[in-house]
């Protein structure tokens with residue numbers, strides 16, 4: 643896709659994977675809406691992007707675990723820009739104590755609302771908006787929705803059950819929306835990484851997948867010709883099971 647003048651929303655863009663994606667999209671020419679709950683952190687990312695690129699990043703503070711907020715975010719972009727070309731559902735949370743027998747319904751609600759419901763609410767609203775847009779001349783596509791799921795969207799481990807349930811749900815939603823997207827000329831795909839060096843994992847260093855690897859995977863999906871239609875890219879980590 644030609645990125646110049648394209649409008650992108652990246653949720654959870656003030657840290658880790660989302661921050662790397664926001665920078666990558668800006669470097670390619672997108673105007674990026676930077677979402678997260680912490681306005682000061684959103685502003686930090688917006689200022690860093692605007693210091694390096696002329697695309698005009700904007701902070702869009704909001705809690706994606708709330709349906710009204712999700713609808714409001716898409717409405718705001720529709721009203722200000724008249725269009726949305728790319729939604730990246732990246733905001734997510736992970737419970738440090740996630741043994742099912744020790745968990746509570748509140749834990750389940752919190753993780754499912756943040757990781758899965760948000761993806762449903764934002765994708766639904768974005769799809770409705772994007773499908774009204776004319777296809778881009780270069781790709782013949784109207785836009786794209788990319789979901790940052792997890793390797794735990796296709797497998798599951800002990801002590802990560804609620805998280806795995808949320809990411810399996812995200813994968814199912816992605817596969818169905820990718821089929822619906824074929825007819826609507828909207829690319830929908832998920833990226834499912836193993837452990838990435840971010841605040842969520844507390845890991846760093848070359849033994850871990852880098853946030854920039856996920857940003858590169860987003861860019862790869864956007865570069866594909868319109869007949870190439872992968873629904874997911876799973877990224878295992880070297881040396882792990």
Ligand SMILES: NC(=O)c1ccc[n+]([C@@H]2O[C@H](COP(=O)([O-])OP(=O)(O)OC[C@H]3O[C@@H](n4cnc5c(N)ncnc54)[C@H](OP(=O)(O)O)[C@@H]3O)[C@@H](O)[C@H]2O)c1
Nearest residue numbers: 654656657658659678679680705706733734837838840842
């Ligand atoms: N790190 C990994 O190993 C790994 C592997 C596979 C998949 N993932 C997925 O990748 C995504 C990003 O993870 P990360 O590792 O980059 O984590 P991170 O560094 O902890 O960043 C999480 C981001 O999500 C935002 N966020 C969390 N809850 C939110 C909410 N309710 N509303 C809006 N924004 C919210 C946070 O900002 P605020 O706190 O300001 O809201 C932050 O920007 C997640 O979906 C995660 O499940 C991560």
